Amino acid sequence: MNDYLQTYHPNLRRTPHLYHQSEFGIHFSLGDDLSPLNDVDGINNDYFQLVYQQAMTIFDELFHPDDELIWVTNMYKSKYEKKNVRPLKVYQPYLKDKRALYRLHVHTYPYPFENDEEGDEMQQFSLNCKRNDIRILPLLKSAIHEDFPLKPRFGGYAIGYPDVLFVNTTKNVTFFLYDDRGCEVTSLNADTIRPLYETYKSWIAEYDRQDIEERLRIK
Template sequence: MELKEYMNFVFPGLILKPSLYYQWDTRIHFELAKGLYQFKSEIDELNDEYFNRVYDQTTTLFNEIFSHNDELFLVTNVYKHKGDIKRNKKIKVYNHYINNKNIRFQLKEETLPYMFDDDDADEYYTSQFSLKCQKQDIRYPVLLKAICNQDFPPLRPRFNNRGISNYPDLFFINIKKNIIFYIYDDRGCEVIASDIEAIRPIYEKYNEWIDEYCREDTEQLFK
């Protein structure tokens, strides 16, 4: 089953773009590194404690959602200007963070409309890359760090955003459990599922990480 067929069957009507939480009812919004801040107080210096907490939490959630041999889709949205002469250049997510060189040849690309309601949206488009693989095929500890580091140039690893209008968005889809994991940046992440019981253990185990702005709705959902 390819990505489009899978999404239409399991998550009908859902668009793989930021703010999955507001598109789907079975959901959890986690706030990362609660109580800590990106910078040390009163000085313009990155807070190592904050980022180490973010890395630990995203990796922990990833390992809870994906078992070693789980099959998944790794989906990447790349947002480009229509006049970009490098439009056919493959995003380096798959070259740098996929261990299995053989499966890279199975990478698929689809051109989609721009995902955001900007005034000049007609001037942009979305290249959506998808790869069916297993958890063990992904260098996920460093890939998760790259997602979280995207707004902080001194940190590595980090995605190169030359030739694109925004940093890429990555979605990890567990095909067996029908769960989607999306880290939007260092501040938080979203988990959605086709069945509430698939994510109840995560809700119970990491309840204190839930975003407080969404807590009331989340508690109602899991009653």
């Protein structure tokens, strides 16, 4: 993971807001301005079904069965707090072959965000695998469910929900579904992701469109 990023993404911090770290990127807004909540049972199922479909469509465009990828998870935790810490449950439920867990790497970094509390840190897990090794849709749903009492969900540490992103090392593309509101796609060159923009530009907020078109050299 570190060797790959140093070679191909030396300025990428491997944390949220990838779009703002990269020269070439797209920010998709999901849900088509629907509300995730309704007045009947609280959860708008139509909204979530749409977000599932949009996220899966973008993932399918970026990751083909034989592509090599790195599945990255950022877990945020206290260095000192040992109580009420849930175990890591991001890889095991979604891996088809649990033996792949032996290839999981972990590195610890300082907490990457502004924070008034001392003693927090980020543990970053990474796994080299292929798309077909993963139960993709349940995994994407877990990312989408971050702010809602819906299942499936990730297990994580007490101070924050884990962030999951994917690096396609075959195409040099990165995908980060941050929650139900949207996802970020970055690339080493504009040509790789320009067709994605052209096909799904209706999923991009109007206020983002000009910036993205400038990044992707769209006239």
